[in-house]
Amino acid sequence: MTGDLQADIEAIQRIDAVPRILEVICRTTGMGFAAIARVTDERWVCCAMRDEIAFGLKPGGELKLETTICHEIRQRNEAVVIDHVAEDEIYRNHHTPAMYGFQSYISIPIRYADGTIFGTLCAIDPRPARVDTPETVGMFRLFAELIAFQIEALQRIESSEASLLGERQSSELREEFIAVLGHDLRNPLASIDAGASMLLKTPLDDKARNIVGLVKASVARMSGLIDNVLDLARGRLGGGLSLERNADVPLQPVLEQVVAELQSSAPNRVIDASFNLDLPVSCDRQRIAQLLSNLLGNALTYGAPDQPISVRAETRGDAFELSVANAGEPIPPEAMERLFHPFTRGADRANRQGLGLGLYIASQIARAHAGELTVTSSPQETRFIFTMPRF
Numbered sequence: 001m002t003g004d005l006q007a008d009i010e011a012i013q014r015i016d017a018v019p020r021i022l023e024v025i026c027r028t029t030g031m032g033f034a035a036i037a038r039v040t041d042e043r044w045v046c047c048a049m050r051d052e053i054a055f056g057l058k059p060g061g062e063l064k065l066e067t068t069i070c071h072e073i074r075q076r077n078e079a080v081v082i083d084h085v086a087e088d089e090i091y092r093n094h095h096t097p098a099m100y101g102f103q104s105y106i107s108i109p110i111r112y113a114d115g116t117i118f119g120t121l122c123a124i125d126p127r128p129a130r131v132d133t134p135e136t137v138g139m140f141r142l143f144a145e146l147i148a149f150q151i152e153a154l155q156r157i158e159s160s161e162a163s164l165l166g167e168r169q170s171s172e173l174r175e176e177f178i179a180v181l182g183h184d185l186r187n188p189l190a191s192i193d194a195g196a197s198m199l200l201k202t203p204l205d206d207k208a209r210n211i212v213g214l215v216k217a218s219v220a221r222m223s224g225l226i227d228n229v230l231d232l233a234r235g236r237l238g239g240g241l242s243l244e245r246n247a248d249v250p251l252q253p254v255l256e257q258v259v260a261e262l263q264s265s266a267p268n269r270v271i272d273a274s275f276n277l278d279l280p281v282s283c284d285r286q287r288i289a290q291l292l293s294n295l296l297g298n299a300l301t302y303g304a305p306d307q308p309i310s311v312r313a314e315t316r317g318d319a320f321e322l323s324v325a326n327a328g329e330p331i332p333p334e335a336m337e338r339l340f341h342p343f344t345r346g347a348d349r350a351n352r353q354g355l356g357l358g359l360y361i362a363s364q365i366a367r368a369h370a371g372e373l374t375v376t377s378s379p380q381e382t383r384f385i386f387t388m389p390r391f
Helices: 003-013 018-029 070-076 095-100 134-164 171-184 186-200 206-237 252-265 285-302 358-368
Strands: 033-039 044-051 080-082 104-111 117-125 271-276 309-316 319-326 372-377 382-389
Touching (some): 003 044, 018 033, 018 044, 018 117, 018 206, 033 070, 070 117, 104 134, 117 134, 134 186, 252 285, 252 309, 285 309, 285 319, 358 372
Antiparallel strands (some): 033 044, 033 117, 080 104, 104 117, 309 319, 319 382
């Protein structure tokens, strides 16, 4: 397999939503095999699949191009949708269904923004299925658009990162990179969220509805990752984080909301919150909420699950202080040195979700407020402390 095709497979594997997309397709259509295929002039290669009918393909597996309908789809740049091969005037005598033994089939081109085709999003089943409907075809088109957007966004980010190594001061590149993060990554998220919302309005069994709920949860998580990466780009490339400071609106309700939201996502954990904010604080309330969310999320992830997490905030004299503490394994000394660097995780964090940006973003928010974020860690407690001037 060529390096380019292997890179295409890896790009699809890096899109978190792909397994959910394929599962939603199988559950909502009743079809047993769904796949994302890279289709070129000479080859058909499976990049990702869900196989409930023992079709036998794995990522990297290939079909002879001439034996597939995807070959024709790529040539004509048109979708093919078949409810029942045996009753279809065009395809009932076609060699592909006879060779692979399917009766229902749907395949939608995955097109880049310039109109060129990456491949197809397809599904098959040995039984007939009602797939030639506006809802099903619309869902496939939406998912195909999402996949194309994500592939191109990854390509642009990789290209931008390579260029930034030698051109960090290029204002044009800064603007393009931030635009990719803020626009091209959000568009496909909006598409898949709209598609999932549309599916929730259709009749679904409990399992399918739960799957769509997981898709929407993945969208929320990806949106949070984009926010962090966008803040990284602004902090590193765009002149720092921007603030909207205001001392007239109370800060405490915002902090309480953050605690309530994270408590609802971890109902089995104990979060002990105490706020004593008698004096006004001139700050960007949403940024301070983001800082607390990152610190509290970190404590929930790495703190001892059977021990409470302590959240404290108070105003003292001319200072505002916010702290988050948890019990659990201390942070290793070698990790302490790079704890607030981007893309940094401890040795035990390899299997954790996220990009390793949360603490970096929190430190940048502290710096933007002329404050400081510090950490102490011992076998008894790990405590992050944020302090800043009240004005």
